[in-house]
Structures are given as C-alpha cells and as structure tokens.
Amino acid sequence: MEGDEGRRRRRRRRRxxxxxxxxxxxxFHLHAAAASRxxxxxxxxxxKSLLYFEAQRSxxxxxxxxxxxxxxxxxxxxxxxxxxxxGGYYDAGDHVKFGLPMAFTVTMLSWSVVEYGDAIASxxxxxxxxxxxxxxxxxxxxxxxxxxxxWAEVGDGDTDHCCWQRPEDMTTSRKAYKIDRENPGxxxxxxxxxxxxxxxxxxxxxxxxxxxxxxxxxxxxFEFGDEYRGKYDVSIPxxxxxxxxxxxxxxxxxxxxxxxxxxxxxxEYRRYVVDNAYALGGTGWAVNEFSWDIKFAGVQIxxxxxxxxxxxxQRLQDRQKSILEQYKARAQxxxxxxxxxxxxxxxxxRTPGGLLFVREWNNMQYVASAAFLLTVYSDYLAMxxxxxxxxxxxxxxxxxxxxxxxxxxxxxxxxxxxxxxxxGFGSKYPKRVHHRAASTISHKVDKSFIGCVxxxxxxxxxxxxxxxxxxxxxxxxxxxxxxxxxxxxxxMQTEAxxxxxxxxxxxxxxxxxxxxxxxxx
Ligand SMILES: *[C@@H]1O[C@H](CO)[C@@H](O)[C@H](O)[C@H]1NC(C)=O
Numbered sequence: 001m002e003g004d005e006g007r008r009r010r011r012r013r014r015r016x017x018x019x020x021x022x023x024x025x026x027x028f029h030l031h032a033a034a035a036s037r038x039x040x041x042x043x044x045x046x047x048k049s050l051l052y053f054e055a056q057r058s059x060x061x062x063x064x065x066x067x068x069x070x071x072x073x074x075x076x077x078x079x080x081x082x083x084x085x086x087g088g089y090y091d092a093g094d095h096v097k098f099g100l101p102m103a104f105t106v107t108m109l110s111w112s113v114v115e116y117g118d119a120i121a122s123x124x125x126x127x128x129x130x131x132x133x134x135x136x137x138x139x140x141x142x143x144x145x146x147x148x149x150x151w152a153e154v155g156d157g158d159t160d161h162c163c164w165q166r167p168e169d170m171t172t173s174r175k176a177y178k179i180d181r182e183n184p185g186x187x188x189x190x191x192x193x194x195x196x197x198x199x200x201x202x203x204x205x206x207x208x209x210x211x212x213x214x215x216x217x218x219x220x221x222f223e224f225g226d227e228y229r230g231k232y233d234v235s236i237p238x239x240x241x242x243x244x245x246x247x248x249x250x251x252x253x254x255x256x257x258x259x260x261x262x263x264x265x266x267x268e269y270r271r272y273v274v275d276n277a278y279a280l281g282g283t284g285w286a287v288n289e290f291s292w293d294i295k296f297a298g299v300q301i302x303x304x305x306x307x308x309x310x311x312x313x314q315r316l317q318d319r320q321k322s323i324l325e326q327y328k329a330r331a332q333x334x335x336x337x338x339x340x341x342x343x344x345x346x347x348x349x350r351t352p353g354g355l356l357f358v359r360e361w362n363n364m365q366y367v368a369s370a371a372f373l374l375t376v377y378s379d380y381l382a383m384x385x386x387x388x389x390x391x392x393x394x395x396x397x398x399x400x401x402x403x404x405x406x407x408x409x410x411x412x413x414x415x416x417x418x419x420x421x422x423x424g425f426g427s428k429y430p431k432r433v434h435h436r437a438a439s440t441i442s443h444k445v446d447k448s449f450i451g452c453v454x455x456x457x458x459x460x461x462x463x464x465x466x467x468x469x470x471x472x473x474x475x476x477x478x479x480x481x482x483x484x485x486x487x488x489x490x491x492m493q494t495e496a497x498x499x500x501x502x503x504x505x506x507x508x509x510x511x512x513x514x515x516x517x518x519x520x521x
Contacts, residue, residue, distance in 0.1 A: 047128075053501070058087060089139075100188045106137060164440070193217075193256040194218075215264070222253075251296050277323045282327060286346065287334075364477035367477070442468065460488055476500075
C-alpha cells in the first residue's frame with residue numbers, strides 16, 4: 001500500500017519523474033439511477049478472488065501457477081541477513097513484503113475457510129483457498145526463525161515506491177527487518193500468531209502434521225508478543241509511513257488469544273481474553289472500523305460467536321460472565337452501527353449510493369471486512385436462535401444478510417456507475433489498477449530490463465489500460481460521492497490490497513451457497 005508521509009514525499013519525487021509526461025485523467029461519469037437489480041454470480045466472484053492471490057505471490061512460482069504473466073521474484077530475499085525469506089505476498093501494487101497486513105490477510109483467508117469451508121468446497125474452490133493460505137503460512141514458518149524472533153518486513157517502501165518496476169526486475173533494497181526481545185513488536189507477533197492459529201484449524205483434517213506445526217509457531221509467537229511488549233513500528237521504523245499501528249497491540253494480543261482458544265479450546269487462552277479485556281481494550285473500545293490495524297470488532301465478534309466460550313460460560317464466575325457479555329454487547333454495537341441502527345452518532349457513514357463509507361483512502365477494505373463480520377454475526381444469531389437488538393429496532397439474521405448482499409452487489413456493479421470494483425468481474429471494471437506488475441509488459445513477453453524511472457515514463461503514465469487484468473483484486477473503490485477516477489495515480493481508489501479481497505472469499509462463498517439453496521428476501 002502507498003503510505004502517508006513517505007507517500008507525500010514520494011509524490012513530489014514522482015511528479016519530478018513524470019514532469020514531461022502528459023497525464024490524462026479518465027473519469028467515469030455518473031449516470032442517474034443506473035443501479036441495476038442484476039443478480040450476480042457469486043461463485044464466479046469467489047473463483048476470481050482466489051486467482052488474485054496468485055498474482056500477489058513473491059518467490060519461486062509453482063508449475064500450476066494460473067496467473068501466467070507473473071514470474072519468479074524476490075529470490076534473494078533475506079540473503080543479506082543470512083536467512084531464507086523467499087516467498088510470501090506483496091501487499092498491494094508494490095513489492096514490499098509487509099508482515100502485519102500479510103498476516104492479517106492470512107487470518108482473514110483462514111477465517112473464511114473456518115466458517116465457510118463447506119461452501120467453498122462445494123463451489124470447487126477449496127484447493128485454491130488452501131493454497132492461498134499456505135503460500136502465506138509457509139512464509140511465516142521461515143520468518144519465525146527462532147522462538148523470540150520474527151522477520152516482519154522485506155524491502156522498504158521509500159525505495160520501492162520510487163520505482164515502477166516489475167517484481168521480476170526488482171533492483172530496490174531487499175533488506176529484511178526483524179523483531180526480537182530487544183526490539184519487540186507485539187502487533188506483528190500476535191497477528192502472525194492469529195494467522196497461524198486460524199490456519200491450524202483449516203489444515204487440521206487435510207494435513208494434521210502441518211496443522212500441529214502451525215499451532216506450535218502460533219503459541220510461541222503469542223508468548224513472544226505478550227511477554228516482550230512493544231509497538232512494532234517503533235522497532236521497525238521502515239513500516240511506520242505505510243502500516244503504522246494506530247490502535248497499538250492490545251487488539252492483536254486479544255485477537256491472537258481468541259484464535260488460540262478457537263484452535264485449542266484451552267482454558268489459559270480463554271482466561272487471557274477475559275482477564276485482559278479491560279487492560280487491553282477488548283470491551284471498552286467500540287470501533288466502527290475493522291482492518292489490518294484495528295481488530296477490536298473482530299475480537300468481539302469472534303468471542304461472541306465462539307461456541308466453546310459460550311458453553312464454558314455456564315461454569316464461569318459472575319465477573320467472567322459479565323465480561324463475556326460485554327464482548328457480546330460491543331459486537332452488537334458494531335453490527336448496529338454498520339446497519340445505521342445505533343442510537344448515537346456512532347453509525348458508519350454511507351455514500352448516496354448506499355456503500356458503507358469510513359474514509360477516502362481504500363474505503364473498500366472496510367466494506368469487505370464489515371461484510372465478513374456481519375455475515376459471521378448473522379450465522380451466529382441464526383444458530384443461537386436470536387435477534388439483533390439495536391437502539392433503532394431489532395433485526396433477524398436474514399435481514400442482516402440482505403444488507404451484506406446489498407453491499408456486495410454494490411461492489412460487483414449495482415452502483416451509480418454500474419462499475420464492478422472487483423477487477424475482471426462483469427464487463428465494466430477499473431482498467432488502470434495501481435499495480436506495477438499488471439501495468440507493465442510481462443517479462444515473459446519482453447525480457448529486456450525495465451528500470452525504476454523507465455517504468456514510470458513508459459508504463460505508469462500510459463493512458464491505455466493495463467496490459468494484464470488483475471483478476472479478483474478489490475480496488476480502493478469510490479469516494480464519498482460514489483465517484484471513481486480510473487487512473488494509476490489515483491491510488492486511493494485504484495490500488496488493491498490483499499486484505500481487501502481476503503474476507504470476500506468467505507462472503508462470496510456464503511452468498512453463493514445461499515443463491516443455490518434459496519433466494520434472499
Ligand atoms: C441513518 O439513520 C438516520 C437517523 O435515523 C437517518 O436520518 C438516515 O437517513 C439514515 N441513513 C441511511 C443511509 O439510511
């Protein structure tokens with residue numbers, strides 16, 4: 001992802017680079033009331049969403065790689081530090097491997113399979129979903145080289161973002177950054193623990209040995225993150241301009257413990273989630289945003305929906321029961337605010353076209369993560385035979401799902417522009433995605449080296465659409481007025497990130513299953 005201060009600096013540099021080029025802007029024009037009532041093929045969306053993760057692969061690509069315009073890249077990652085860090089994912093349109101968002105991506109892919117694995121399997125996509133997770137967890141196993149050491153970034157945004165280059169040509173720094181006891185980083189240690197714990201559930205049946213291995217890493221990483229507490233972006237300043245942690249590490253520690261409880265059912269993790277609820281903000285924060293940074297809503301819904309926790313609830317002391325109830329109340333607050341049914345001004349905003357709107361920059365990530373949490377919450381309500389009670393009224397699970405479907409339909413083209421924000425879906429979608437690899441001729445077609453600045457001059461500023469369709473990428477999406485500018489330099493709108501698409505894997509699977517069984521009211 002492009003980052004804040006570093007980005008402002010880079011934009012200046014980039015303008016210098018592009019000073020002699022004519023940049024033509026393409027706007028999609030709003031047609032009045034173009035929102036169609038089409039029904040979408042969620043199965044197709046699911047299939048496409050999983051292809052996207054293959055386009056984001058770093059490292060040595062396998063023979064069955066389906067995104068064939070990509071090649072091997074980052075093959076010396078870690079070499080400078082004497083460690084093998086080949087593999088993993090590029091987070092967005094650049095080539096830095098940022099540990100925190102990569103881990104969050106894998107947690108959300110895994111949560112998708114934990115909840116909707118059957119639906120994904122019946123759509124014939126389980127193999128691809130497992131491969132997408134394993135591409136991340138194989139890398140985390142390498143990166144977690146010692147119990148109290150995790151490599152948490154390869155490459156740096158400042159040099160990378162001065163370059164518009166194919167990953168296969170990379171000439172930028174591939175320096176690796178680590179956290180350890182002296183330089184702690186609880187957010188990234190705990191998020192990686194959450195990812196590996198969630199993935200251990202995914203692989204429990206198909207690959208028990210691998211599942212055990214992941215759980216072992218997850219437990220060690222959680223202990224490391226908890227025992228040696230510190231903000232990761234202090235220990236790794238290179239991450240600060242791009243993925244600074246605003247919420248601190250309290251949410252990640254609770255999140256990791258909740259996932260470890262889900263994976264093991266062990267009392268110590270339940271106790272951690274309950275006993276640290278106040279100290280780490282689990283029951284105090286009602287935040288309307290669920291993202292790679294801020295996970296309180298995710299923790300609250302995970303706790304609310306964890307049947308093991310609820311069953312054990314019978315045997316708990318009143319104080320502990322009350323804390324679990326507070327988690328559930330905050331989960332409910334989050335869902336109510338997404339549905340515009342909170343009492344206060346705590347409701348999530350919406351565009352005139354009805355899309356949830358949190359902020360201009362990559363707003364679609366919040367829509368995707370909300371769609372996922374609401375889907376999980378709706379299933380939990382249905383299972384418990386409950387309703388959602390908000391200040392503005394009560395709703396049943398199917399009404400929550402209808403809202404999710406409306407958000408997803410907006411995403412797929414039922415919006416004022418009639419444009420799908422899932423790239424490669426339908427006939428109209430962004431053609432100038434801010435993505436180095438997709439916007440530059442494949443090295444398989446043209447092997448001649450393309451330098452940093454040369455890439456800007458020749459490919460970035462080009463008016464024409466990208467030579468390759470980044471199928472399954474979910475871009476940042478429209479602004480607060482449902483407008484969208486399809487240009488490569490409009491990175492707030494045209495850049496896609498792995499954590500945008502990851503939660504949609506579960507949501508698409510659920511909607512696909514529903515379409516096949518019944519029609520939503
Ligand atoms: C949200 O709720 C407020 C207060 O009830 C209402 O005025 C507003 O129109 C609602 N917004 C949407 C998008 O439904």
